[in-house]
Amino acid sequence: MKTMQLKQFFKVTALALCLSTALPTFAAETKDEVVAVVDNSVILRSDLTQSIAEITHQFEKSNKQLPPQQYIEQQALEQLIIREAQLEQVKRYNIRPDENALNEAVLKVAKDSGSNSLEAFQQKLDKIAPNTYAGLRARIAEDLAINRLRQQVVTSRIKISDQDVKNFLNTPQGQALVGNQVHVLHIRVAGENANQVANQVKTELSNSNDIQAISKKYSVNGVQVDAADMGTRSLSDVPAELAARITTLQEGQTSELIESRDGVHILKLLERKSTQKKAIVPQYQTRHILIQPSEVISQDNAKQMINSLHTRLKNGEDFAVLAATFSNDPGSARDSGSLGWVSPGVMVPEFEAVMKSTPKGQISEPFQTQFGWHILQVTDTRDQDMTAEYQERMARQLLGERQFDAELDSWLRETRNNAFVEIKDPQLDRKQNKS
Incomplete structure (x- = not known):
């Protein structure tokens, strides 16, 4: 999700780069003035001119007919207003992109434009106009900060309950996600008195898997009974309206009648199996003592x-007593230093490396992490089947991705509505033009 959004930011930024050759022209031809005020920031005429050029370029690149110029100008201004409203929140929460992430993002744009280093890219841009590279870098930094703001705010608005996860895992999409496959017999009854015949077929199918014999027996008097062994396949490969019925069946069970435009359908589940490999995870029963600088x-x-x-x-001396007395980790200190069963990827890398390399029952040498100085002891190890937890985590991630766009749109509307906006040019004010 995050990667996809960053690609969208890079696309916009790269477009600005394509248009950067026109920047000197903009500066020469455009009399800079304030066209809108957004909270504590302003939008200049030059900002609007470049945004209009970017939107126009997008339409031309996609071979789409250009809307009226006034519409483009209003849309360009609206995008800038929403951007500035987000940047105001970036400032409020003091969100700054990581320098390494910023360098990687700029280098990505540089390579897309044919430059293999930031230095070469800077020289290339600054030949176009002084400080072009600095301006582009600042814009990418803003994009990354906005993206981080969105992730923090929007993710906090997404609520997924345990019941949501359970319900999803029972859907065809959920069953496909966890690797479930089904072997199903499928019969369709069409023609006169289809429902009456379908009830007879259902009874017959409950007691027999010979679908060809059933088809032959009941395909009489204007009734057509088509039968097929669908074989073993993922639920994602089954038509959605049929897959939804299969997920509720037990092996050997026949579905209720499924009415549709092309007839009445009956399904029988012969076998359900999972191709999902077990997620067997090594776990370490660990306790530690933390001394934190202050x-x-x-x-x-x-x-x-x-x-x-x-x-x-x-x-x-007793580890539990010393941990309870001296450890600065209040959560584990109350439990004699115990962290319980720890899975890989939960602790910071330095802690995990020592945990994995410390023999069971032994006490580690003192080591340092970002939290302070530690001593740990691994009291036991085991291999734990985490398949169910893995599937639930995947389901939460997918459900979160589904909700993200809707929550993002809602938050952007709220951000726009809550911002103080004053448009200086009446021609750009959509409210005035509507009235």
Whole structure:
């Protein structure tokens, strides 16, 4: 999801790059003035001119007929207003893109334009006009910050309950997601008195899998009974209206009559099987002691304290007692330092590396993470079947992606409506033009 949105940002930014050759012309021909005020920011005529050029370029590139110029201008301004409203929130929450992520994003645009390094890209752009590279980099930084804002705000608005996940996993899409396949017999009854004959066929099918014999027996007196063994296939390959009925069947069970325009359908589930490989995950029953630097405890003091505790553990003192007494991790300290069963990918990399390399029952050497200084002990290990948890996580992710666009549109409308906007040019004000 995030990658797709970034691609959209890169596409817009790359388009701006394509138009950057016209920037000096814009500066020369356009008298810069404020065309709109958005909260504490302003939109300049030059911003609007470039946005209009980008929209026009998009229409021309897709060989679509251009709308009226006034419509393009109003749409361009509206996009800028929504962008500025988001940037106001970026400032409010002090959101800044990671420098490495920014360099990667700029380099992506550079390579798309034929430059293999940021230095070459900068030289290329600044030949067009001074500070063109800096302006483009600033715009990409804004795009990344907006994207991060959207992820934080919109994701927090998405609510997916355990029941939502359960319901989804029972749908054909959910069954296909977890790798379920079904072997189904399918009979269609069409013609006069189709429902009456279909009831007889259903009874017969409940007691027999010989669909060809059933088809031959009941295809008389203007009634056509078509029968097919659908074989073993993913539920995603079954027509949606039929797949929905299959998910509720037990093996050997026949469906109720399914009426449609082309007749009455009856299904029988012969077998359900899963092609999903088991997600077997190694887990470590772990406990630790954390000494965290603070205004009172310096880095050196924290290291000295953890070394002292390590010596006391080596001399036979009780880990649980020392963890409860000295650990700065309140959650685990209340439980004698226990973190429970820990799966890979849960802890920060430094902690996980030590956890995996520490033999069961042994106490690790002191080590440092972003949280402070640690000692850990792995008290047990096991291989855990996490297939159900994996499937639920995949379902939550898919449901979240489905909701994201709708929540994003809703949030953008709210952001636009809640922003203070004053349009200086009456020709650009859609409300005035409507009245």
